[in-house]
Amino acid sequence: MPTIRFEQVEKSFGAVRVLPPLDLTLDDGEFTVLVGPSGCGKSTTLRILAGLEELSGGEIYFDEKPISNLASKERDLAMVFQDYALYPHMNIAKNMSFALRLKKTPAAEIETKVKRVADMLNIGHLLDRKPAELSGGQRQRVAMGRALVRDASTFLFDEPLSNLDAKLRGKMRTELAEMRDTLDKNMVYVTHDQIEAMTLGDRIVVMSEGVIQQQGTPEQLFKEPANKFVAGFIGSPTMNFLDAELVSEKSKLWARGDGFNLPLSKEMTATLKGYSKKEVTLGVRPSSFSTDTKAGAPIELRLVVSEYLGAQSTLVTKCGEAEVLVEHESSSPVRTGGTLKFGVRTEELMVFDKETERRL
Amino acid sequence: MTTASKLNRLTPYFFLAPAVLLLIVALLYPIGYMIYASFLDWRPSQYISEAEFVGFRNYINLWNDEAFRESFGVTLKFAAVVVTLEMALGVGLALLLDRNLRGMAALRTIFILPMMIAPIVVGLMWRYMYHPTVGIFNRTLKNWGLEPIPWLSDGTWSFIAVVIADVWQWTPFIFILSLAALQSLPQSALEAAELDGASGWQKIWHIKLPLMMPVLIVALLLRLIDAFKVLEVVLVMTNGGPGLSTEILSLRIFRTAQEFQELGVAAAMSNYLLILLMLLTTIMFVYNKAVENRAARLRAAAQET
Ligand SMILES: Nc1ncnc2c1ncn2[C@@H]1O[C@H](COP(=O)(O)OP(=O)(O)O)[C@@H](O)[C@H]1O
Ligand SMILES: [Mg+2]
Numbered sequence: 056m057p058t059i060r061f062e063q064v065e066k067s068f069g070a071v072r073v074l075p076p077l078d079l080t081l082d083d084g085e086f087t088v089l090v091g092p093s094g095c096g097k098s099t100t101l102r103i104l105a106g107l108e109e110l111s112g113g114e115i116y117f118d119e120k121p122i123s124n125l126a127s128k129e130r131d132l133a134m135v136f137q138d139y140a141l142y143p144h145m146n147i148a149k150n151m152s153f154a155l156r157l158k159k160t161p162a163a164e165i166e167t168k169v170k171r172v173a174d175m176l177n178i179g180h181l182l183d184r185k186p187a188e189l190s191g192g193q194r195q196r197v198a199m200g201r202a203l204v205r206d207a208s209t210f211l212f213d214e215p216l217s218n219l220d221a222k223l224r225g226k227m228r229t230e231l232a233e234m235r236d237t238l239d240k241n242m243v244y245v246t247h248d249q250i251e252a253m254t255l256g257d258r259i260v261v262m263s264e265g266v267i268q269q270q271g272t273p274e275q276l277f278k279e280p281a282n283k284f285v286a287g288f289i290g291s292p293t294m295n296f297l298d299a300e301l302v303s304e305k306s307k308l309w310a311r312g313d314g315f316n317l318p319l320s321k322e323m324t325a326t327l328k329g330y331s332k333k334e335v336t337l338g339v340r341p342s343s344f345s346t347d348t349k350a351g352a353p354i355e356l357r358l359v360v361s362e363y364l365g366a367q368s369t370l371v372t373k374c375g376e377a378e379v380l381v382e383h384e385s386s387s388p389v390r391t392g393g394t395l396k397f398g399v400r401t402e403e404l405m406v407f408d409k410e411t412e413r414r415l
Numbered sequence: 416m417t418t419a420s421k422l423n424r425l426t427p428y429f430f431l432a433p434a435v436l437l438l439i440v441a442l443l444y445p446i447g448y449m450i451y452a453s454f455l456d457w458r459p460s461q462y463i464s465e466a467e468f469v470g471f472r473n474y475i476n477l478w479n480d481e482a483f484r485e486s487f488g489v490t491l492k493f494a495a496v497v498v499t500l501e502m503a504l505g506v507g508l509a510l511l512l513d514r515n516l517r518g519m520a521a522l523r524t525i526f527i528l529p530m531m532i533a534p535i536v537v538g539l540m541w542r543y544m545y546h547p548t549v550g551i552f553n554r555t556l557k558n559w560g561l562e563p564i565p566w567l568s569d570g571t572w573s574f575i576a577v578v579i580a581d582v583w584q585w586t587p588f589i590f591i592l593s594l595a596a597l598q599s600l601p602q603s604a605l606e607a608a609e610l611d612g613a614s615g616w617q618k619i620w621h622i623k624l625p626l627m628m629p630v631l632i633v634a635l636l637l638r639l640i641d642a643f644k645v646l647e648v649v650l651v652m653t654n655g656g657p658g659l660s661t662e663i664l665s666l667r668i669f670r671t672a673q674e675f676q677e678l679g680v681a682a683a684m685s686n687y688l689l690i691l692l693m694l695l696t697t698i699m700f701v702y703n704k705a706v707e708n709r710a711a712r713l714r715a716a717a718q719e720t
C-alpha cells in the first residue's frame with residue numbers, strides 16, 4: 056500500500072479555480088477523512104486522485120512515483136460513489152465481479168471472493184437481483200462490496216452514506232468503523248458530516264474553499280483547532296463565538312464583552328500577554344457551561360428556547376445581543392424567558408484573532 | 416349514488432363521443448376500403464360497386480406469382496441491408512462523437528442534415544451523382560483513369576446505389592437516437608467501470624451498448640418499418656430496374672395500380688405488406704410494454720426490501 060502525496064496539486068474548471076495549490080500526504084494504512092462544507096473541493100480532490108479529473112498543476116506521488124499520467128485503472132484504486140454507480144443491467148454478483156472478470160480471474164476464484172465479501176456485508180442472499188430491486192441501504196452495501204472484492208491498495212469513498220436515512224447512516228457508520236479496523240488498507244473518505252469524520256478518521260483533513268485548514272486526529276481538531284473555521288466546524292452543537300476585548304486586571308487577562316467578563320487561564324494569560332486591550336473573538340463550546348456556578352467563572356444567560364434531545368437539551372440563550380448555545384442535562388429543568396446562571400470552565404475557552412481568525 | 420351525480424360522471428363521454436367516433440371512422444375507413452378492395456377485380460374506370468367480387472383470388476394469385484415473390488424478396492433484402500448498415504454506422508458515429516470537444520455540437524448538426532431533406536429530392540440528387548458520364552462518381556473514376564461503374568444500369572450496382580442513398584439519408588436517425596441514449600447514460604457507472612479496469616472497448620461492450628439496448632431496439636424497429644415502405648428514392652433513381660433488381664414492394668404496388676390498373680391486386684399486395692408491418696409494430700409494442708413492466712416490477716421489488 057503506497058504512501059500518497061499531493062504536491063502543489065491545482066485544479067481549475069475553466070476560469071473557476073477549485074483547488075489552489077494543495078499539499079497533502081496520506082500515510083500508508085491510514086483511514087483519512089476529508090471533511091468540509093459542500094462545494095469546498097473534497098470530491099474534486101478525490102476524483103483527481105482517482106484519475107477521473109485531470110489536474111491543472113502539480114503532481115501526485117504513490118511512494119515517490121508520479122502517477123498523474125496513469126489512467127484510473129492503472130492506479131490500483133477502488134472507489135465507492137455517492138450515488139453508488141452500480142451497473143443497472145448486471146445482477147449483484149456480476150456487479151461485484153466485474154473488475155475480476157475483466158482481469159480474466161478464474162471463475163471459481165471469483166465465486167469464492169464474491170461470496171466471502173457478500174457474506175461479510177450481509178448481501179449474500181441478493182446476489183442474483185438487479186440493483187433496481189434493492190433498497191438504498193442494500194445498494195450502498197453492494198457498492199462497498201464491489202470495491203472490497205477488488206482487493207485494491209487504496210479505497211476511496213465519496214460521501215457513501217449521504218443518501219441513506221439517518222438511522223441507516225448511523226448503522227453503516229458503525230459497520231464502516233469496524234471494517235476500518237479489520238482491513239489494513241489506505242482509505243480516503245470524503246464527507247461533509249463532521250460526526251462521520253470524527254467517528255471514522257484516524258486522521259481528519261478539514262477543507263474550506265479548496266484550502267486545507269488543519270489536519271490531525273479527531274481529538275486534536277476538537278481540542279486544538281487551528282482557527283475559527285475548524286473550531287466552528289468540528290463539534291456539535293457548534294462552538295459559540297463572542298466578540299470580546301482582552302483586559303489585564305489583577306495579574307490576569309480577562310475577556311470582556313457584551314454581558315460577560317471571563318478570566319482566562321494562567322497558561323493563556325501567559326501566551327496572550329501581548330494581546331492586552333485587543334479586540335478578539337472568544338470561542339466557548341456549548342459543553343463548557345456547567346449548572347454548578349462554582350465549577351467556573353459565573354455568567355448569566357437569558358433563555359430563549361430549550362431544544363429537548365433526550366438526556367441532553369440544547370439551550371438557545373442570549374448573552375447580551377449574541378446567541379449562545381448551551382449543552383444542558385435535561386434532568387435539571389429550566390424555565391423559558393428567565394435568566395440562568397452558569398459556571399464557565401475557563402480552561403476550555405479559546406481565543407481567536409479577529410482578523411486572521413487564527414487561534415491564539 | 417344519485418341519478419344526478421351518475422349523469423355528471425357521464426357528461427364528459429357525451430362531449431367526447433362525436434370526436435372519438437369521427438376519429439375512428441377517419442382512421443379505419445380508408446383501411447377498410449383497402450381491405451374490401453383486395454377482394455375485388457376492380458379497374459379504375461369502374462365504380463367500386465360494379466367491381467366483381469373474387470374472394471381470395473388476388474391473394475392466391477400473388478402467392479403463386481414469381482415476380483411478386485421476387486419483389487417481396489428484394490424488399491426484405493433491402494430492409495435488412497440498409498437497417499444493418501444504418502445501425503452499425505449510426506451507433507458507431509454516436510460512440511465516436513459522444514464527447515465534449517469544441518465544435519462537436521456543430522458537427523452533430525451537420526450529421527443530421529440528410530434526414531431533413533425530402534426523399535424525392537434525395538433520390539434526384541443521387542441520380543445525378545450516379546449519372547454514367549457526368550455524375551461525380553464516374554467523373555472522379557475517370558479522372559483517376561479507372562473504369563466507370565454502371566451504377567444504375569447493372570442489377571447489383573443499382574441495388575447498391577439505392578442502399579447507399581438510403582443509408583446516407585437515414586443513418587442520422589439512428590445517430591441522434593443513439594447519441595441521446597449515450598448522453599443519458601449514468602456517468603458515474605461509466606466512471607466506476609473505468610476504475611474497475613475497463614478499457615474503452617470494454618466500456619462500450621459491457622456498459623454502454625447493454626444500457627442503450629432498449630433505445631436501439633426501438634430505433635431498429637422504427638427503421639425496419641420505414642425501410643419496408645420506402646418508395647420515392649427508388650422510384651426516382653431506378654424505377655425498380657434494371658429488371659426487377661430494385662423493385663421493392665411499394666414500387667410494385669404503385670405500378671400495379673398506376674400502370675396495370677389492377678386496383679384489387681394492388682390492394683392485396685398492400686395487405687401482405689400491412690401484415691408484415693403490423694407484425695413488426697406489435698413486436699415493438701410488446702417489447703416496450705415488457706420494458707415498462709420490468710421497470711415497474713423492479714421498482715415494486717425495491718419498495719418491499
Ligand atoms: N465539472 C465541473 N465543472 C465546473 N465546476 C465544477 C465541476 N466539478 C466541480 N465543480 C465546482 O468545484 C467546486 C468544488 O466541487 P466539489 O469538489 O464537488 O465539492 P464537494 O465535493 O466538496 O462538495 C464547486 O464549486 C463546484 O461547483
Ligand atoms: Mg462532493
